[in-house]
Amino acid sequence: MPNRIVSNIQNIGHRVIESVWRLGVASRFFILVLLKSGTSLRRFNLVIRELYFTGVLSLIIIVVSGLFVGMVLGLQGYETLQKYGSESAVGTLVALSLVRELGPVVAALLFASRAGSAITAEIGLMKATEQLAAMGMMAVDPIARVVAPRFWAGVISMPFLAAIFSVMGVFGGYLVTVVFIGVDEGSFWSQMQSAVDFRFDILNGFIKSCFFGVAVTAIAVFEGYDAPPTAEGVSGATTRTVVTSSLVILGLDFILTAFMFRGVG
Amino acid sequence: MTAETLIEVNDLNFSYDTRAILKGIQMSMPRGQVVAIMGGSGSGKTTLLKLIGGTIQPTSGYVKFAGEVVHELNRDALFKLRRKMGMLFQFGALFTDLSVFDNVAFQMREHTNLPESMIRDLVLMKLHAVGLRGAHHLMPNELSGGMARRVALARSIALDPMLIMYDEPFTGLDPISLSVIGNLIRRLSDALGMTSIVVTHDVQESLKIVDYVYFIADGVIAAEGTPKEVRESIAPFVHQFVHGEEDGPVPFHYPAQTYKKDLNLEDNFA
Amino acid sequence: MQRTTMDLWVGLFVVTGVIALMILSLKVGNLNVYNPSQSYVITGNFENIGGLKVRAPVKGAGVVVGRVTDIQFSTQTYDAIVTMSLDSRFTFPKDTFASILTSGLLGEQYIGLAAGGDDVMLKDGDKVMKTNSAMVLEELIGRFLFDKAAKDDSL
Structure with a gap:
């Protein structure tokens, strides 16, 4: 028995060291991607192609989820607020929760599972089928030609997707509370407008979504590039992308929120 | 062998961690020849190609390509060499x-500033050389295995290289595609004056088309010679390999303790 | 490669994203009412600010005319110095009355400005002299009990 405990402890230690190791490799890879971004910025067509796959194809899920999240917020907020007779504040509730938190966070989570996993699978498959090696043998750097455009496309689309999510959410809340339930339209908007501040709420939400975009795409391209070149390797990497991104998004959200809203409001 | 040497491999060693993959490889490949490198699976053939292409660094020794030592080049020079x-x-x-x-x-667009009309002509010429000019609009997933390899061949001759390396070009092909690829390798080498290295374990097909053969086993060159010499060789390893015999210097059984012991026969009946 | 249709979709995506950001800024965040670039700052000393917070609105006759940008405690006078940033379209006389009010029973607290009759207007950096502190619930209850006790005595 003690032997088993020792080996368990060894196992844990081994895994910790392994994770730190991977983090180091990932950071070096991230810097490499940044250094080799010149090509994708000069030949912007490469990025536009990837914008289509990461941004445009994520639109539907973002729009639909945003609408529903906003509608649920509206319903729940109305139920709670009407007990205190302040149901006109439902606009404030919907807008603030979306712009500050739910917009960037939920959009980033959806983005990680829709676009992030696709990026990982694509790069991993290109590696498994030796397309990356072939590119290297053709004197074309795969990081500059394949990884960097995907990275920048992800970084660019994330803030847009988060903004679209928030707008759809506010619209969903408006739909449920004003159109269906009949909360006064004027006070819905005016309460929202007097409570939501451009710099503190909208700009901070925007900054958050930028951070999330960088984090999710960096994880996605790294997991793809680092995937073992087999079918199991690629599927494992895809799962890891979604799990790691989700955890990083939530952790990062806490840190950013603590920085941004500390002692304010 | 009168032509000048394009590739010179001198005392090349490569180890993965502590496991030695290649041990003191010595080769010389003249311009315009088709050379086969044969050996069992896991004998380090593909590693040798990677060393020639400069994607990995040798532990000691060197590969010289067109007079330049591959692993001593910096990144830009290496990329220039790979063209x-x-x-x-x-x-x-x-x-x-x-x-x-x-x-x-792809390569023409990445590495040259040729106008699109000229690229179009060149691409169609290369595809014509492999007989797939009519398939230029297809996507790779619409191609059969043999066709995909012919397209890849057209792609690798896009910039008229001095050397083409083939990594197992015959794997998983039907007999017709197999001989099509074999003949293409020979024809293109002759027509473009390229050196070709064919890494394979398909003995019969490759002996038909190559000028010279190296056998690699356990990281060393076990035998070498022209196809004629190889066919007639009486060296046990070459004989086993060429004729595909089950047992020989390469044993059928993975090293193990005695059969009896594994089945616990000795303990019970001793 | 259908580059043109793809470009079109990406263009649409970017336009949608920018529009979404603009809606957030203008419609939800109401950026156009309060523009910090055209504003002037005044301060006021309050004995008690209650639950007033930074970014609380400053209202004149119920209309938002600015926001609270800073709240400090003064060790000289032992009261709170509230800094307000007002839209420069709205000027107030020098003897304007600033009081901390509450919107509704449980609503947020804001500063209400009641214009005086002076000819001289408040300028950037000026100080409002007349202030009225926040109503604190305990004080209200205390005063009510005191009044009631006094009434009971007189009976």
């Missing part, structure tokens, strides 16, 4: 998101 090489990967490694035409045009 003179083509490589055909095992399953073609076509870019799945590009059409056949764009695959072949």
Whole structure:
């Protein structure tokens, strides 16, 4: 028995060291991607192609989820607020929760599972089928030609997707509370407008979504590039992308929120 | 062997961690020849190609390509050198998101400033050479294995390289595609004056088309010679390999303790 | 490669994203009412600010005319110095009355400005002299009990 405990402890230690190791490799890879971004910025067509796959194809899920999240917020907020007779504040509730938190966070989570996993699978498959090696043998750097455009496309689309999510959410809340339930339209908007501040709420939400975009795409391209070149390797990497991104998004959200809203409001 | 030497491999060693993959390889390949490197699976053939292409660094020794020591080049010089090489990967490694035409045009677009009309002509010429001019609009997933490899071949000769390396070009092909690829390798080498290195374990097909053969076993060159010499060789390893015998210097059984012991027969009946 | 249709979709995506950001800024965040670039700052000393917070609105006759940008405690006078940033379209006389009010029973607290009759207007950096502190619930209850006790005595 003690032997088993020792080996368990060894196992844990081994895994910790392994994770730190991977983090180091990932950071070096991230810097490499940044250094080799010149090509994708000069030949912007490469990025536009990837914008289509990461941004445009994520639109539907973002729009639909945003609408529903906003509608649920509206319903729940109305139920709670009407007990205190302040149901006109439902606009404030919907807008603030979306712009500050739910917009960037939920959009980033959806983005990680829709676009992030696709990026990982694509790069991993290109590696498994030796397309990356072939590119290297053709004197074309795969990081500059394949990884960097995907990275920048992800970084660019994330803030847009988060903004679209928030707008759809506010619209969903408006739909449920004003159109269906009949909360006064004027006070819905005016309460929202007097409570939501451009710099503190909208700009901070925007900054958050930028951070999330960088984090999710960096994880996605790294997991793809680092995937073992087999079918199991690629599927494992895809799962890891979604799990790691989700955890990083939530952790990062806490840190950013603590920085941004500390002692304010 | 009168032509000048294109590739010189001198006392090349390569170890993965502590496991020695290649031990003191010595080779010399003249311009314009088709050379086969044969050996069992896991004998380090593909590693040798990677060393020639400069994707990995040798532990000691060197590979000289057109007078330059490959592993001593910096990144830019290495990339310049690789433009003179083509490589055909095992399953073609076509870019799945590009059409056949764009695959072949890939290197021209990346490395040259040729106008699009000229690229079009060049691509169609290269595709014509492999007999697939009519397939230029297809996507890679619409091609059969043999066709994909022919497209990949057209792609690797896109910039008229001095050397093409073939990594297992015959794997998983039907007999017709197999001889098509074999003949293409020979024809293209002769027509373009390229050196070709064919890494394979398909003995019969490759002996028909190559000028010289190296056998690699356990990281060393076990035998070498022209196809004629190889066919007539009485060296046990070569004989086993060429004629595909089950047992010989390469044993059928993985090293193990005695059969009796494994089945616990000795304990019970001793 | 259908580059043109793809470009079109990406263009549409970017336009949608920018529009979404603009809606957030203008419609939800109401950026146009309060523009910090055209504003002037005044301060006021309050004995007690209650639950007033930074970013609380400053209202004149119920209309938002600015926001509270800073709240400090003064060790000289032992009261709170509230800094307000007002839209420069709205000027107030020098003897304007600033009081801390509450919107509704449980609503947020804001500063209400009641204009005086002076000819001289408040300028950037000026100080409002007349202030009225926040109503604190305990004080209200205390005063009510005191009044009631006094009434009971007189009976």
